[in-house]
Amino acid sequence: MNSAKPLVGSFVRIQKRDLQSLVDELKAVHDRVVGPREIDSAIVYDDLDHVDQLPIGVIDHQEGGVYRLTHESSDSHFDYVVGPQSLKSFLFPPHETISESFRKDGQWEIQAVETPATRIAVLGPRACDLRGLAIQDKVFLEGPYVDPGYKRRRDALFIVAVNCRRSVATCFCHAMDCGPAVTSHFDLALTEMDECFAVEIGTSAGGVAMDATSWEPMSETEVAQAKEVSVELEESMRNGTSARQMETGGIRELLMDNLEHPRWQEVADRCLSCGNCTMVCPTCFCSSADEVADLSGDHVRRERSWASCFTAEHSYMHSGNVRKTTRSRYRQWLTHKLATWQDQFDSSGCTGCGRCITWCPVGIDLTEEVAAIRGE
Amino acid sequence: MVDRQSVTPGNPWVAQLARIQGIQQELPSVATYDLVLEDPTVAEAFKFQPGQFNMLYLPGFGEAAISISSDPSHLASLQHTVRAAGNVTTALSRVHVGDQLGVRGPFGSSWPLEACRGKDVVIACGGIGLPPLRPLIYYMIQHREEFGRVHLLYGARTPGELLFTDEFPPWQAAGIEMAVTVDLGYDDWTGDIGVVPVLFHRLNLNAHKTIVMTCGPEVMMRFVIFEALARGIDPRNIYLSMERNMQCAVGLCGACQLGPKFVCKDGPVFTYEQMEPYLMLEDL
Numbered sequence: 001m002n003s004a005k006p007l008v009g010s011f012v013r014i015q016k017r018d019l020q021s022l023v024d025e026l027k028a029v030h031d032r033v034v035g036p037r038e039i040d041s042a043i044v045y046d047d048l049d050h051v052d053q054l055p056i057g058v059i060d061h062q063e064g065g066v067y068r069l070t071h072e073s074s075d076s077h078f079d080y081v082v083g084p085q086s087l088k089s090f091l092f093p094p095h096e097t098i099s100e101s102f103r104k105d106g107q108w109e110i111q112a113v114e115t116p117a118t119r120i121a122v123l124g125p126r127a128c129d130l131r132g133l134a135i136q137d138k139v140f141l142e143g144p145y146v147d148p149g150y151k152r153r154r155d156a157l158f159i160v161a162v163n164c165r166r167s168v169a170t171c172f173c174h175a176m177d178c179g180p181a182v183t184s185h186f187d188l189a190l191t192e193m194d195e196c197f198a199v200e201i202g203t204s205a206g207g208v209a210m211d212a213t214s215w216e217p218m219s220e221t222e223v224a225q226a227k228e229v230s231v232e233l234e235e236s237m238r239n240g241t242s243a244r245q246m247e248t249g250g251i252r253e254l255l256m257d258n259l260e261h262p263r264w265q266e267v268a269d270r271c272l273s274c275g276n277c278t279m280v281c282p283t284c285f286c287s288s289a290d291e292v293a294d295l296s297g298d299h300v301r302r303e304r305s306w307a308s309c310f311t312a313e314h315s316y317m318h319s320g321n322v323r324k325t326t327r328s329r330y331r332q333w334l335t336h337k338l339a340t341w342q343d344q345f346d347s348s349g350c351t352g353c354g355r356c357i358t359w360c361p362v363g364i365d366l367t368e369e370v371a372a373i374r375g376e
Numbered sequence: 377m378v379d380r381q382s383v384t385p386g387n388p389w390v391a392q393l394a395r396i397q398g399i400q401q402e403l404p405s406v407a408t409y410d411l412v413l414e415d416p417t418v419a420e421a422f423k424f425q426p427g428q429f430n431m432l433y434l435p436g437f438g439e440a441a442i443s444i445s446s447d448p449s450h451l452a453s454l455q456h457t458v459r460a461a462g463n464v465t466t467a468l469s470r471v472h473v474g475d476q477l478g479v480r481g482p483f484g485s486s487w488p489l490e491a492c493r494g495k496d497v498v499i500a501c502g503g504i505g506l507p508p509l510r511p512l513i514y515y516m517i518q519h520r521e522e523f524g525r526v527h528l529l530y531g532a533r534t535p536g537e538l539l540f541t542d543e544f545p546p547w548q549a550a551g552i553e554m555a556v557t558v559d560l561g562y563d564d565w566t567g568d569i570g571v572v573p574v575l576f577h578r579l580n581l582n583a584h585k586t587i588v589m590t591c592g593p594e595v596m597m598r599f600v601i602f603e604a605l606a607r608g609i610d611p612r613n614i615y616l617s618m619e620r621n622m623q624c625a626v627g628l629c630g631a632c633q634l635g636p637k638f639v640c641k642d643g644p645v646f647t648y649e650q651m652e653p654y655l656m657l658e659d660l
């Protein structure tokens with residue numbers, strides 16, 4: 001073991017089998033360690049005790065409406081990319097009790113529900129998902145009001161990110177300036193090399209965790225080699241090998257000046273309004289608040305749940321639904337992601353993760369929709 | 377800017393308890409609830425600007441966004457005038473004096489008091505659109521000398537559906553020039569018949585020193601805006617209060633989006649200049 005902790009910003013090397021020491025250390029200081037697991041033919045986040053549980057040698061194939069895994073006899077730990085889940089479900093859970101009311105002797109008492117956050121260390125998020133996290137931070141932490149539950153969970157999250165070596169056909173992080181290189185919002189970032197993992201130290205907590213491994217310093221040449229992994233992947237994505245493309249120049253005006261474009265109706269004719277895209281999207285943050293009462297009505301929970309702009313309830317008003325058609329709902333979703341998000345939060349609402357393309361049952365592809373409106 | 381302090385600075389999702397100290401049945405389906413916040417420190421800190429709203433909470437039923445309809449300088453009586461429309465508002469129509477409910481707020485932008493100073497003012501509203509403007513009317517009466525002519529154009533479907541009619545004579549006596557219209561008049565109705573925007577025809581406005589504020593059904597507001605624009609009033613001097621579904625009122629739930637705006641935190645009061653690209657679009 002090394003005597004000094006690795007410094008923030010530095011790169012160190014660990015042998016592949018030494019990843020287990022890191023997992024053990026994370027297990028010791030966090031309530032849960034989660035990582036990518038192959039469950040029911042998809043890569044999802046689940047509890048990780050042992051590195052052997054990672055989908056080693058698994059490769060994913062993604063296309064509009066298609067997700068398929070194949071198994072190869074390689075020792076690559078992370079050559080699948082993103083599955084249906086992102087970090088969103090850890091920080092902004094699909095259901096959460098936000099307050100509770102109790103009635104005793106005819107008097108109400110209303111209490112905040114502020115359960116301490118589970119301290120989670122997550123292994124595996126990619127560049128696109130770290131951007132998704134940064135975008136949700138802006139929504140939940142940086143507006144006039146802070147979401148207290150999100151803040152508690154966010155403060156308790158430890159991130160071991162992974163630099164992609166491979167993309168799938170639905171990826172377009174390069175076009176959204178989100179990846180494939182991991183650049184911020186991580187404690188540690190791994191790059192898988194032939195014989196070892198290169199580990200970039202993002203925070204002092206990351207440095208402390210690395211201390212449990214037999215890390216070795218990396219030479220400048222070795223660091224350059226590790227960084228080259230992302231550079232090469234980005235180049236191949238730009239050249240159109242295994243990636244979607246999207247021209248983002250002037251996209252806000254393009255969409256907002258074309259709110260009556262016939263393409264909205266064409267996509268609406270295919271769209272099922274199922275809302276899958278909003279569920280898998282790492283940045284979608286809409287929610288509804290509903291009452292859950294016990295039989296007596298004396299104990300009431302107020303529950304916040306993920307909502308989707310594809311439902312009728314989302315825009316319901318007593319005078320009628322504002323968005324009555326699939327056309328208007330798809331338009332709301334796409335213009336929000338790519339255009340009005342910029343007005344609201346100073347960035348795009350899309351990270352180029354491609355999930356909405358893969359998990360759309362009819363394979364609707366936002367990059368195609370944008371190109372069509374551009375007249376390409 | 378808008379006063380953003382909330383009664384629940386710590387957790388914006390959680391309501392504070394209030395007690396109903398009075399209920400005034402205004403119409404068969406509309407009542408004004410006079411609330412007092414139970415926690416004295418919370419009550420002490422509560423201030424609002426005309427045009428802001430609260431989320432009223434009935435445990436087991438849910439929340440509704442309701443504008444504060446009382447005098448902003450008389451905080452001992454926080455009034456909310458509510459039309460029984462659906463689930464929560466109908467449950468509210470069954471509560472009694474002494475009952476409790478939850479309050480979160482005040483939220484949102486307010487009517488442009490600063491912009492109105494030294495100007496003539498046209499307030500054009502329909503039906504349940506008057507209560508969100510009543511705090512402004514009280515303010516203007518108390519500071520009458522700061523404003524030029526103040527016109528209040530108000531309409532309802534029938535004479536029986538006009539709100540706050542008892543207050544019309546004192547308002548007029550205080551220098552508010554009122555014109556009231558109904559869609560359907562009965563035999564004893566001697567006032568105007570027709571929609572609110574038509575009342576513009578009798579005003580002799582100086583376009584360069586007039587501020588227009590409107591609240592009511594979206595169609596009515598659109599016609600009010602047409603009338604104002606036709607008289608040369610600048611889109612920046614026309615203000616309207618928008619309604620959208622609201623789950624959080626604090627910019628966290630996404631429900632209230634209207635183009636790039638969040639109605640809860642950027643609105644509900646907007647200039648027509650802000651709304652112009654979106655207001656006339658069907659289904660946006």
Ligand SMILES: Cc1cc2nc3c(=O)[nH]c(=O)nc-3n(C[C@H](O)[C@H](O)[C@H](O)COP(=O)(O)OP(=O)(O)OC[C@H]3O[C@@H](n4cnc5c(N)ncnc54)[C@H](O)[C@@H]3O)c2cc1C
Nearest residue numbers: 317318440441442443458459462463464465619620621622
């Ligand atoms: C900023 C603002 C100020 C308002 N001020 C007043 C007021 O002073 N007096 C008054 O009577 N009404 C006012 N409303 C309208 C009032 O909020 C709705 O009538 C009320 O939410 C209906 O709820 P409900 O549960 O009774 O109806 P339901 O039809 O059962 O509604 C179900 C849900 O839909 C949503 N919803 C339905 N209608 C509306 C609506 N018009 N606006 C927003 N959300 C809606 C709510 O989330 C509600 O919980 C205001 C709305 C907004 C946005």
Ligand code: SF4
Nearest residue numbers: 281350351353354356
């Ligand atoms: S819009 Fe689609 S590609 Fe963009 S972040 Fe959301 S799921 Fe990913």
Ligand code: SF4
Nearest residue numbers: 081128164171173179
């Ligand atoms: S979009 Fe980029 S960062 Fe995300 S999985 Fe694909 S290649 Fe990796």
Ligand code: FES
Nearest residue numbers: 625627629630640
């Ligand atoms: S009501 Fe939730 S964001 Fe506006």
